Amino acid sequence: MDVLNPMTYDAEEDQLRDRTKYSQMDKHLIPVEFQQQPVSTGTTIVAVEYDGGVIIGADTRTSSGTFVMNRFTDKLTQLTDRIFCLRSGSAADTQAIAQVVTYQLDFLSAEMNEPPLVRIAANCVRRMIYQYRDDFLAGMIVAGWDKKLGGQVYSCPLGGLLVRQPVTLGGSGSTYIWGYLDNNYRPNMTQQECYDFVLKGITLAITRDGSSGGCARIAIINKDGVERIDVLGNDLPKVFDL
Amino acid sequence: MGDDILSYNGGVALAMKGKECVAIACDKRYGVQNRTIATNFTKIFQYSDHCFVAFCGLATDVQTVSERLKFRTNLYELREQRKLKPVVLYNMLTNLLYERRFGPYFVFALVVGLDPKTGETYVYDSDNIGAVSDNVNLATVGTASEYIFGLGELFFKPNMNSDELFEATSQALLNGVDRDSASGWGAVVYVIEKDKVTVRELKGRQD
Numbered sequence: 001m002d003v004l005n006p007m008t009y010d011a012e013e014d015q016l017r018d019r020t021k022y023s024q025m026d027k028h029l030i031p032v033e034f035q036q037q038p039v040s041t042g043t044t045i046v047a048v049e050y051d052g053g054v055i056i057g058a059d060t061r062t063s064s065g066t067f068v069m070n071r072f073t074d075k076l077t078q079l080t081d082r083i084f085c086l087r088s089g090s091a092a093d094t095q096a097i098a099q100v101v102t103y104q105l106d107f108l109s110a111e112m113n114e115p116p117l118v119r120i121a122a123n124c125v126r127r128m129i130y131q132y133r134d135d136f137l138a139g140m141i142v143a144g145w146d147k148k149l150g151g152q153v154y155s156c157p158l159g160g161l162l163v164r165q166p167v168t169l170g171g172s173g174s175t176y177i178w179g180y181l182d183n184n185y186r187p188n189m190t191q192q193e194c195y196d197f198v199l200k201g202i203t204l205a206i207t208r209d210g211s212s213g214g215c216a217r218i219a220i221i222n223k224d225g226v227e228r229i230d231v232l233g234n235d236l237p238k239v240f241d242l
Numbered sequence: 243m244g245d246d247i248l249s250y251n252g253g254v255a256l257a258m259k260g261k262e263c264v265a266i267a268c269d270k271r272y273g274v275q276n277r278t279i280a281t282n283f284t285k286i287f288q289y290s291d292h293c294f295v296a297f298c299g300l301a302t303d304v305q306t307v308s309e310r311l312k313f314r315t316n317l318y319e320l321r322e323q324r325k326l327k328p329v330v331l332y333n334m335l336t337n338l339l340y341e342r343r344f345g346p347y348f349v350f351a352l353v354v355g356l357d358p359k360t361g362e363t364y365v366y367d368s369d370n371i372g373a374v375s376d377n378v379n380l381a382t383v384g385t386a387s388e389y390i391f392g393l394g395e396l397f398f399k400p401n402m403n404s405d406e407l408f409e410a411t412s413q414a415l416l417n418g419v420d421r422d423s424a425s426g427w428g429a430v431v432y433v434i435e436k437d438k439v440t441v442r443e444l445k446g447r448q449d
Contacts (some may be wrong), residue, residue, distance in 0.1 A: 012394070023442075042276070042423070059449075060297055061423070061449070063423050066249050066252070066385055066422055066423050066424045067421065067422065068420065068421045068422060068423055069421075071420060071421075121350075136418075145281060152284060155310060172276060176277075206449040207278070207448050207449065209276055209277065209278070210252070210275070210276040210277065210278060210279050210423040211276050211423055212446070213423065213449030233447055233449070239448075241448075
């Protein structure tokens with residue numbers, strides 16, 4: 001540590017910190033043939049606001065390296081009655097965050113005697129990601145409906161940012177569909193148009209991204225409740241045959 | 243996907259024996275780590291009327307080794323004035339690979355063949371430095387080979403006819419690649435019999 005200039009990046013300390021982490025010790029202790037790749041929800045996640053609610057969607061693949069551990073994962077995790085989070089990144093990290101935040105919101109709703117706001121939920125997620133930003137690999141989207149502001153989508157990517165967006169994408173598969181979003185998203189779409197937009201986007205990403213695959217799980221959240229739709233492989237929309 | 247060179251491009255191939263027929267199948271994906279670039283990259287090449295080879299591994303080596311082997315087999319047919327037999331093809335291939343023992347090509351190979359007169363069937367596999375195998379009932383290579391082996395052993399029965407063989411091979415391949423993110427996106431199956439070779443393209447899951 002440089003005492004005179006404490007803001008300098010110290011490579012030695014960084015390496016020492018990495019080497020003494022339990023999760024890194026496996027690399028030095030276990031023979032290479034037995035080392036498992038971390039389980040990641042490779043993923044494509046999409047969330048879009050419409051008048052009256054939000055529509056969220058994700059693919060269903062969890063992989064460990066190239067091995068597909070789960071072909072029908074549920075990446076749409078319910079935090080409260082009307083608030084969901086979409087998980088991308090390390091499966092363990094995002095599951096842990098979702099669990100903790102669910103508890104925090106449950107406690108909060110008992111204290112306030114009303115359902116928590118979507119922004120509060122997103123802030124809880126963001127706070128965890130920011131606090132452990134050097135350790136977590138978690139990119140999450142928090143979306144839902146509340147009485148105050150209606151349907152909202154908040155993006156909480158890797159470093160611990162919180163930003164509200166009318167439409168957002170996440171996960172490794174999202175890189176393939178930003179262009180599709182720019183071309184096809186319009187503000188004030190109807191519920192059916194948003195649904196088609198989300199489903200098509202996920203299908204396009206599944207086709208191109210190796211870490212995304214399986215089926216598409218979609219949820220429509222509005223004041224009346226949550227409607228979950230699973231679109232299986234055969235029923236995905238047809239895209240150009242490469 | 244890590245820095246494993248054999249899963250950089252991905253891909254898988256399977257070969258199975260029947261009664262006086264053999265089948266060889268491969269997926270059609272061409273990708274670079276996570277990204278799928280094309281779905282028309284077949285890994286099976288024909289070297290004689292009834293001799294086929296599948297190469298899986300680094301895509302550049304799939305192309306190079308298949309072309310270099312073609313060069314040698316062309317010269318063989320010109321010099322010997324006769325068609326290649328499967329055993330000869332297999333030995334040429336393993337010799338080609340072993341020449342590069344200490345700077346190898348990154349492809350694993352499957353050789354299948356049929357003798358049209360006697361109906362004898364041949365299925366061999368080879369690692370990337372030319373290790374020879376016995377004439378086996380079932381062989382797989384590629385990133386999803388472990389998953390396909392399990393299914394192949396399940397579906398294999400001795401002395402299958404060509405239709406049963408096609409079903410067993412395609413089901414083993416299509417369901418095995420569902421567990422691998424570096425293979426899939428369609429498949430092609432060759433069924434080789436004494437009098438004909440049938441090629442079928444399968445659609446499969448595009449994920």
